[in-house]
Amino acid sequence: MTDQAEKDAAPAPAATHRLFVAAILGGSFLLFLVQPMIARMALPRLGGAPAVWNSAMLVYQALLLGGYAYAHWLGRVPVRRQALIHLGVLAVAALWLPIWLWDIDLPADAEPGIWVPGLLVASIGPLFFAISAQAPLLQRWFSVASGGRDPYALYAASNIGSFGGLLAYPLLVEPNMALGSQSWLWTAGYGLVFVLIAGCALLLPRRAPDVPHVRHSSEAPTRRRIVHWIVLALVPSGLMLATTTFLTTDIVAVPLLWVVPLGLYLLSFSLAFRDSPFLDWLLPKLTPAFLLIAGSTFITGNHDYPYVNAGIGLFLLLLVAVSCHRRMYELRPEPDRLTGFYLAMSVGGMLGGVFAALIAPLIFDWTYEYPLLIIAAGLLVPQRYLLPILEKLWRGETQVALVKALAAIFLISLLVLIGIRDLFGLNAWAQSSDFADRTAFLGVALIGVAAIGCRPVFVAALMGALFLLGLHQALEVSASGTRMRSYFGVYTMTDLPNLRRLAHGTTLHGVQLKGAWSRQPTTYYVQGSGVGQAMLAAPGLYGPSARIGVVGLGTGTLACYARPGQHWQFFEIDPAVVTLARDSGAFTYLSQCAPDAKIVVGDARVRLEQQAAGSLDLLALDAFSSDAVPMHLMTDEAFAVYRRVLAPNGLLLVHISNRYMALDPVVAEAAARGGWHAAEFRYQPMMTFTASPDARGKIAVTAEPEPEASASDWIALSPDPAVLKRLGDATPGWTPLERKPGFTGWTDDYASIIPVLRPAAMPWDKGAGD
Template sequence: MQLSQSSAPHRAGVILPVIFIATIFLSASLLFFVQPLFTKIVLPQIGGSPAIWTTAMLFFQTVLIGGYLYAHLLTRHVPVNIQLIVHLAVWALALFFLPLAVPGGWQFDPDGPIAWQTLMLFGVGVGLPFFALSANAPLIQFWYGRSGGPSASDPYFLYGASNLGSLVALLGFPLVAEPLFGASKIGFGWAVGFAALGAFLLMSGLSARGSAALQEKTQAPTSKLTFEQVFTWAFLAFIPSSLMLSVTSKISLDVGAIPLVWVIPLALYLLTFVMTFNNRRLLGETVFKWSTRLALASLMLIFAGFTGVSLSWFSVGNLIIGFFIVALYAHHRLYQARPDATHLTAFYLTMSIGGALGGLFNSIVGPVLFSGLYEGGTTVILAFLMLMNLRQGGISIPQALVRGAVIGGFAALVAYFAAKNLGLSEFSTVLTCLFATGITAAAYLRNNTASYYAAMLVLVLAGTMMVPQKSLLRDRSFFGSHKVYEAGTLRLYGNGNTTHGAQRIADDTAERPEPLYYYHRNSPMAQVLTSERGMRAQSVGIVGLGVGSLACYKQPGQDWQFYEIDRMVDDIARNPKFFRFMSACAGDSPTHLGDARVVLAGQKDTKYDVLVIDAYSSDSVPVHLTTLEAIKLYMDRLAPDGVLVFHISNRYYDIDRPLARSAEALGLQARMQRYYGNSEVDPGDTASIVVTLSRSTEALGDLANDPRWKEITGDGEKVWTDDYANLLSILK
């Protein structure tokens, strides 16, 4: 009998941690699996802009604050018995929102505030299930602290299990779930997991409820929190959150707004929690600080454009590694600053607020304050504050800052005169001078972090003034950044990191400006529009306006209509001070604002002879415009002998492969031309890749016998649909 009695506590000591670890692991897995899942579900409704993910993250982080606040108030003012009843009731209500889907009747309004519409869509579609999950991390840790299990007085170790579950879910979505299953099957599996979570919550709550001795203990904190503590927690949570979103946005501009691009930085963000929220020592403090300094310097060079306008895979790797090191250091500092268990829920609440402020800065404040993607550089500058030593050994912080600013100013002057006297004016050369003088200043100030910070800040600000600003326009919208500038004899328009159109400056006085770049008279798209088939077309639709270059292929008597999701693009294209294609050639042709697929779906009586899909902005792939359902819609909007034209020039993806699969599935004729351009003779004649789809060979007219157009067929892989699409499978 004695053996049985002594073994009972031992079994409880083993079982209790298992129950709580399993509960928090499952909850965290569901929490972070639903983020890319629901974003994928709604992409056909709101488009594939990188800003969509940033806004989605703002939503998730804001709801996380609500969940943490709910857990904080619940644990402060309500007995454990009632906590369990209330939380199970919230979980039960969330079941009515399953399976996850776009609410019936919801429709995107292109004239309304896009960020607000996105937030509302997420709120109605996934708000309550996500709220129920978001409260679990602090609530379950609190319950464990009341359970009497091993290490109940310091339950922060459960946060590591929570983030491990989050990490598994995030990697599992793009690498396993998305390539193997469609969104509907994934959503059903998620709903089953959410339903099963109720049983785990019940077991965890009953375990906390069952400890009568602990139930009688006071919940009052042993000490009061200070403003400095709370500010430090929020700041250390803000830096990695904002930096994660900045890195994600920059990569998304080039690689595409896809779940994998979103998931990798977020997964590394969570991994840093797993690595730091424990008592194991990662690195020596000096090595850790210098690694963080180097990472911040590397990030600043990339965000400032020193490594080039477009990201190489090497730059992408540096971005991710630099972010990981900085986030690791920030969360290491955060764990060191944690309070005792009586302030556990306040600690997590403050962390969530800091993280949400990062999302607010990147998705709302940044686009208002900055004309370009400068949030990353701003956050890097702020991140240097983490390295500041408040005890400067005989010199006050204000004195140290002034000293550093003076030295930084002197270094900037040296860089300026070096660039000017040597006749150097290129962007990269100026940055090189600044970087060299910055390294010198850093070496001199290495023992005084405050001075080092002030010197670097002055150098960065000086650099922004020293680099010549040749832009005629630099602005941004919800869908990306926009730039109009002149280079040599050309005026160019850049969206993100890709040039989407150009006009010769001399054509400002010409009757009809000459289309250039992808739309040059030798290009495949020009071949279609100037062919016998194109010339006899009565109606032409263009999805993706750019600067309106194709408009100057319009023939007298033809009806042309344009589709553009971004109002700012339409404003730029129609402003003759920038580009004259629309005003000179198609000023009376309307632009339908909004997601082209949504707009076309409402135009049931429209029939085009030629429909051009030119919506692949900055190498991203709007998957919802490339699926089988999308192509069916396009064909339905074509005349029986109409031609569908896809412009698919891309540095990273072979988009012809899913197009060929869909064409084969629908019994369509598919042709492709890889045009290599002739930029040595004419800088406006660049390479492009174009695919045409038609119901018959005869519909192509004289193009059917053009040897430059090669027939393409499906590769036997799975057809892309709204439910299933795998971008990883078409990486070059």
């Protein structure tokens, strides 16, 4: 090697390392800023239908995979030429700055599967593609610039940057900046990253004819090794989404909760992609044990301690993700094969996301993807015997070890049968089903923990434990046909002697009484509630031919306020809800009270924009399933849509009951800026007092709330103050809606839930929305 070549190949100083770290961190930060930012831009125009967001997710995955494939392809050319090509790609992509959703007029019947990908690709495709490639590409450049140093540790910087962007958007950027300012901030960040990447390119050697990144010097990975990489990436990616779904469906629907699983998933790379003898000793023992115990207890969906249960599930996700990603790190190739390694990782991540987010809601009626991915993790995570004596127990000659494993699996199967004896009519085996389940689980768990290191027995114990504590109950409900799932969640019907309930995850979605009371409105819609009062007043306000619209169908409870001659329309985003309320026969509010009501399927704001001006007299906005808030239905522009579709003296009812957010300041600002007059009604169920003697003969007075009535907050708005006065005269209790000093209202350009979060959960016993 010549003196110049030796100089060119000399190891990079610390400053070089810092420059590459900054470039990688900055690019990943931008990548996780642009996704929620473009989603906020698209929401008012495209709506929140699942087809829209599924299409968006596929676009992101495809662009990320394309960026990694592009980085892999660039390995065919010398690194200096790679730098020129990539800087050229970055420069061309800069023509799409500043970021904004392209102004394309979508037809009313636009197919999301076609239009959404086209719109997103046209708006951010080149930028997303160029930025997504920089992490693997710069790692390869660093290996060249540093004389062959291991670049994999730099992947930690990439994921720290991603984690920073993930937290920065909802906590800092969105609450403090309008979308226009966010776009210019991202543009400035893109310019900085371009300069950093150019600086990295200048550090590449000018003469390197034998650089191993053009001609591979290491052995190519086998197909089995590549498949192993893909599967190791698939399970944590799918488990991250499955954990999010399970938490928000069966545990607790806290705002911004989705940030935590994704953040832990990203941090797992930073923990895994580095040398750590401590992790190498701890993970093979801790992860299988926690997987067996916590994975089984988590799927029980315990609601008594939801935050504790959520913490268990999140810690389990972190352990599985670190274990799988650490195994990937151990199986990593030499730096000259780096981009192929990351391409396989990207394929696995995409497949995990597609399975958990797209396929699972179509083929399962419950979150079965979660236990399936837990079992897959049991097959993948490294294991090590907890004690030397246990290793001696399971190891030995092949035939002896096989006999031991088969005997243990037989014992596990027997314990599972004891636990679920009700399915086989074996009630005499124990007096309590819970007692049998827990006793059998304890036995299975002990065998499983003792078998850590003997994978066949451990996986059998894991499957048995999952089956005992959650799966067999879930399968029973699925077999009964009382549950349905869509992209919006899991709907479960519960049939009791006097009523039938519909739950959306942990949130009550509607109740219908049976028999003579089947037409009686219940929960948030009883006659004493704000919406109940407005519906009863509608004939007096608008005559016998009142035109009434409802955003959010639920079980169809509000239909039983319909009167002959009135014209009713429901706007519902989820076709599964329409099936439950109208087609299944499980709930009969619609068929009994408003069989001719029109149901419009799709995002309410998009559909209302297609309605004729002044076509409704009364509109009830009740679209908040669980405790989620569709922001685009609460902005100034959305209230302008409602005002346009209402008659000049029309009435808008907004349901704002929510455990975690105080939404009245949002509505108050929209009302003040839109020229509405507004009043609020806080309803508490009436109490029935009963006096009866206790065991000592003393008279005890007990108070019971009104049957199947729920506390609720409703806001009434109208451009005509006389309408609110007549409503208030008919039923006292309406109070003027006051603005909150210093609060900034929501618009399509600016909205944040941070200022409206409650410091603690409020006593909405069942949640918000029908």
